Amino acid sequence: MSQLKTNFKGLLTLLILLNIFINNLHAAQQSSSVNFNGTNITLVDGDITKQKFNNPASAAIVNAANVTLLGGGGISGVIHRAAGPGLNEECAKLKADDQGVRCPIGHARITGSHNLKEHFAHIVHTVGPSLADYPGSAFRNGTVPSAEHKILLENAYENSLKVAHKAGVNEIAFPSISTGIFAYPIEQASKIALTQIFKYVKHNPGAFKEIRFVLFHDRNKDEDELQDITIYKNVLKQVIHEMEIQ
Numbered sequence: 554m555s556q557l558k559t560n561f562k563g564l565l566t567l568l569i570l571l572n573i574f575i576n577n578l579h580a581a582q583q584s585s586s587v588n589f590n591g592t593n594i595t596l597v598d599g600d601i602t603k604q605k606f607n608n609p610a611s612a613a614i615v616n617a618a619n620v621t622l623l624g625g626g627g628i629s630g631v632i633h634r635a636a637g638p639g640l641n642e643e644c645a646k647l648k649a650d651d652q653g654v655r656c657p658i659g660h661a662r663i664t665g666s667h668n669l670k671e672h673f674a675h676i677v678h679t680v681g682p683s684l685a686d687y688p689g690s691a692f693r694n695g696t697v698p699s700a701e702h703k704i705l706l707e708n709a710y711e712n713s714l715k716v717a718h719k720a721g722v723n724e725i726a727f728p729s730i731s732t733g734i735f736a737y738p739i740e741q742a743s744k745i746a747l748t749q750i751f752k753y754v755k756h757n758p759g760a761f762k763e764i765r766f767v768l769f770h771d772r773n774k775d776e777d778e779l780q781d782i783t784i785y786k787n788v789l790k791q792v793i794h795e796m797e798i799q
C-alpha cells in the first residue's frame with residue numbers, strides 16, 4: 554500500500570513538473586521583444602501580478618483602474634487582492650474631488666505595491682476611457698471609438714509613463730488598458746498603446762530599460778479567436794513599419 558502511495562506521489566510530482574515545463578515553453582514561445590532607443594519593448598502572455606524585474610525597487614506595474622481607485626473587478630480586483638488591504642488604504646488617502654474621483658480618465662497616480670514589493674515596488678493606477686455604455690458599444694458589437702476616446706487612451710499610457718519616470722521607475726509592465734470591462738476594441742486599443750509607447754521612448758531615450766505588455770491568456774476563447782498577445786504582435790509589426798523604426 555505504502556509503495557503504491559509513493560509511486561502515486563512520484564507520478565503526481567512528474568505531472569506537475571511537466572505542466573510547469575509546458576507552461577514555460579508556451580510562455581517563451583509567446584513572448585516577443587524589440588529594442589528601440591535603448592528601451593526593450595516586450596510583449597508577454599501572463600498575469601501582471603506575477604511579473605519579475607531586474608530591480609524590484611525601480612519597477613512598477615500598471616493597474617487599469619476606475620476613477621475612485623478603490624479596487625473593482627477585472628485586473629484592478631486581481632491587483633488589489635494580490636497587494637493586500639494596504640493598497641486600498643493608501644488609495645483611499647489620495648485626494649478626491651466631491652464626486653469621489655481620485656484619478657480622472659486619462660490621468661495616472663502612483664502608490665506602493667504593499668504585499669507585492671518583493672517583485673516590484675510601485676503600482677501606477679490609470680483610468681482608460683469606457684465604451685461599455687457608449688452607443689454601439691462592443692457589448693452590442695461594432696463599436697467605433699470617438700476621437701475623444703482615442704485621446705483619453707493615449708493620455709492614460711503617456712501619463713502612466715510620466716508619473717513612473719518621475720518616481721524613478723525604469724522597468725514597467727502594462728496590461729491592455731480599457732479592453733476588458735471598458736470594452737475598447739482591442740485591435741484599435743493595441744495600436745494606440747504601442748504607438749504611444751514608441752512616441753514616449755523616441756522623446757525620452759534611456760528613460761526606461763523595459764516597457765512590457767502583459768497580455769492575459771483567455772482559456773475560454775475558441776481556437777479560431779486570436780489571443781490578445783497575437784493581436785498585439787501583429788499590431789507591433791504594423792506600428793514598427795508605420796513609424797519607420799528599424
Ligand code: AR6
Binds near residue numbers: 617619681769781
Ligand atoms: N494580468 C494581465 N492582464 C489581465 C489580468 C491579469 N491578471 N486580468 C485581466 N487582464 P479590465 P478595463 C486583462 O476589465 O477594460 C475594473 O472594474 C483583461 O483580459 O480589468 O480598463 C476597474 O475598476 C483585459 O484585456 O480593465 C474599472 O472599473 C485587460 O486586462 C474597469 O474594470 C483589462 O481588463 C476597467 O476596465
